[in-house]
Amino acid sequence: MPQIAVVERSWWDRHQxxxxxxxxxxxxxxxxxxxxxxxxxxxxxxxxxxxxxxNPRTWVGxxxxxxxxxxxxxWTSLRNNVWWLVxxxxxxxxxxxxxxxxxxxxxxxxxxKSLFFFPFVxxxxxxxxxxxxxFNAQFGLLNHLLAALGLPPVALLESETWATFAVxxxxxxxxxxxxxxxxxxxxxxxxxxxxxxxxxxxxxxRKLLWHVILPQLRPATFIAVVxxxxxxxxxxxxxxxxxxxxxxxxxxxxxxxxxxxxxxAFRYGYGAAIATVxxxxxxVYIAFFLWxxxxxxxx
Amino acid sequence: xxxxxxxxxxxxxxxxxxASLPIAVILWLLPLLAVMLTSLRSIEDLNRGNFWGWPSExxxxxxYTAVFTSSPMGRFILNSVxxxxxxxxxxxxxxxxxxxxxxxxxxxxxxxxxxxFIAGNFVPFQILMIPVRDLTxxxxxxxxxxxxxxxxxxxxxxGFCTLFMRNFxxxxxxxxxxxxRLDGMxxLRIFWHVILPLVRPAIAALSVLVFTFIWNDxxxxxxxxxxxxxxPVTAGLQSLRGMWLASWQLISAGSIIxxxxxxxxxxxxxxxFIAGLTLGGSKE
Numbered sequence: 001m002p003q004i005a006v007v008e009r010s011w012w013d014r015h016q017x018x019x020x021x022x023x024x025x026x027x028x029x030x031x032x033x034x035x036x037x038x039x040x041x042x043x044x045x046x047x048x049x050x051x052x053x054x055n056p057r058t059w060v061g062x063x064x065x066x067x068x069x070x071x072x073x074x075w076t077s078l079r080n081n082v083w084w085l086v087x088x089x090x091x092x093x094x095x096x097x098x099x100x101x102x103x104x105x106x107x108x109x110x111x112x113k114s115l116f117f118f119p120f121v122x123x124x125x126x127x128x129x130x131x132x133x134x135f136n137a138q139f140g141l142l143n144h145l146l147a148a149l150g151l152p153p154v155a156l157l158e159s160e161t162w163a164t165f166a167v168x169x170x171x172x173x174x175x176x177x178x179x180x181x182x183x184x185x186x187x188x189x190x191x192x193x194x195x196x197x198x199x200x201x202x203x204x205x206r207k208l209l210w211h212v213i214l215p216q217l218r219p220a221t222f223i224a225v226v227x228x229x230x231x232x233x234x235x236x237x238x239x240x241x242x243x244x245x246x247x248x249x250x251x252x253x254x255x256x257x258x259x260x261x262x263x264x265a266f267r268y269g270y271g272a273a274i275a276t277v278x279x280x281x282x283x284v285y286i287a288f289f290l291w292x293x294x295x296x297x298x299x
Numbered sequence: 300x301x302x303x304x305x306x307x308x309x310x311x312x313x314x315x316x317x318a319s320l321p322i323a324v325i326l327w328l329l330p331l332l333a334v335m336l337t338s339l340r341s342i343e344d345l346n347r348g349n350f351w352g353w354p355s356e357x358x359x360x361x362x363y364t365a366v367f368t369s370s371p372m373g374r375f376i377l378n379s380v381x382x383x384x385x386x387x388x389x390x391x392x393x394x395x396x397x398x399x400x401x402x403x404x405x406x407x408x409x410x411x412x413x414x415x416f417i418a419g420n421f422v423p424f425q426i427l428m429i430p431v432r433d434l435t436x437x438x439x440x441x442x443x444x445x446x447x448x449x450x451x452x453x454x455x456x457x458g459f460c461t462l463f464m465r466n467f468x469x470x471x472x473x474x475x476x477x478x479x480r481l482d483g484m485x486x487l488r489i490f491w492h493v494i495l496p497l498v499r500p501a502i503a504a505l506s507v508l509v510f511t512f513i514w515n516d517x518x519x520x521x522x523x524x525x526x527x528x529x530x531p532v533t534a535g536l537q538s539l540r541g542m543w544l545a546s547w548q549l550i551s552a553g554s555i556i557x558x559x560x561x562x563x564x565x566x567x568x569x570x571x572f573i574a575g576l577t578l579g580g581s582k583e
């Protein structure tokens with residue numbers, strides 16, 4: 001018996017260095033494969049079928065995509081996603097402004113920074129409720145303040161023109177907080193002697209910001225833009241809480257329209273086609289991000 | 300330091316700056332303060348249309364108690380805890396293992412695997428929605444139980460956590476591993492006795508961050524569960540809106556209650572939280 005034990009141990013000894021990484025990776029890979037990788041493929045495949053979720057599927061090829069081209073709600077949703085993207089690019093700018101404003105060392109500044117960061121920590125459901133109440137046409141604080149200034153009341157969330165922008169404004173609140181933190185950390189990481197040297201050379205104010213500070217903050221800017229793009233394309237929670245895509249689908253986005261078509265209209269295949277479009281849009285950014293990251297890695 | 304430290308400016312500027320801080324905080328949090336104020340009001344005030352004037356009486360205790368007695372809010376919060384805590388533990392555990400493997404072992408496909416974990420982070424939830432729901436109904440029968448959410452969150456957050464852990468472990472010096480190997484330690488023992496103690500700060504940062512991600516999830520709570528017995532607080536709050544209709548004082552109090560746990564977590568573990576956010580982030 002001892003002989004066998006020796007043989008077994010030495011087999012493991014010889015191979016354990018090679019085997020360990022696979023043992024360690026197995027659970028994570030299995031979970032990721034089942035709940036992330038496989039579903040992507042399954043959704044792409046499903047987008048080629050008609051399916052109500054219960055009865056057998058019927059093959060329609062690219063029929064769902066052809067239908068998308070003639071679906072006005074799809075185009076409205078896509079247009080709104082573009083608006084989300086455009087306006088979410090304000091978050092890094094506003095976040096940088098806030099970070100510059102708060103990057104001081106007066107007493108109590110830590111608390112102030114935390115309070116500014118607050119919106120990012122709370123759930124989007126709560127953010128949505130908070131802003132729905134703020135914008136409420138009858139009783140909201142916004143109209144109360146407008147009235148105090150002698151201005152007429154507004155019904156943003158009930159307006160086909162303004163609903164999307166009101167929801168985006170709510171979305172910018174936590175997003176700006178996130179960017180602010182990225183920039184605050186970025187600012188702390190900048191070498192102080194670099195700034196002092198530039199000051200001695202006569203650079204100050206905007207010039208210093210543009211030529212010395214911003215280039216140093218590039219990593220923070222990169223991440224801020226990436227998270228804002230992802231945030232803009234993922235927008236779902238706020239729309240579901242504040243407008244349900246309305247009025248008359250005017251504030252719909254792809255993520256919410258997909259959910260609606262699948263679970264409310266029971267058009268699973270069509271929903272999968274919408275999801276595929278959203279996925280392809282996101283892929284552009286995923287590819288860009290990966291390319292930057294892996295290039296860094298090779299160096 | 301940039302901008303110019305305020306101490307170097309004139310006393311007037313300094314005073315103005317200090318005065319501007321609380322004003323800025325109030326303006327920034329105005330929508331939230333409005334909800335807090337509403338959560339203190341009596342129903343009589345609201346019926347009379349006294350939304351923003353001085354409250355006729357402060358009903359802090361009454362309103363917040365009413366949320367718990369007139370709705371399953373307590374149950375929702377418990378569900379959120381029962382979902383979030385195991386999911387965080389699972390994701391962090393899996394990613395410590397995977398992160399070590401990706402950071403310190405050379406094998407074919409290492410970088411490709413890493414890229415898949417990163418890319419998986421960014422995919423829109425909708426592309427996963429239908430198949431994941433079908434999986435939990437037909438293959439792993441956990442639909443409408445907390446396990447559906449736990450399993451999915453573990454799997455999905457493993458992507459982000461692995462990115463984070465791999466980058467953290469990669470910074471640890473290789474000499475530590477080599478010394479342990481020379482001592483005859485097996486790789487698994489090295490993982491347990493050398494690596495894990497060293498990644499404790501990363502585990503703390505990651506746990507706090509992922510806690511808020513999972514706690515605040517709303518989409519999957521809509522898709523994978525439907526009964527009040529398993530609903531977490533985000534989806535619960537939304538379902539209560541229909542029940543409470545115009546009882547704005549209850550909706551407001553409920554919102555505040557739902558927001559408290561991640562906020563407390565953030566204030567208690569602020570240092571870790573921000574370290575997590577920027578370590579995972581600034582590692583571009």
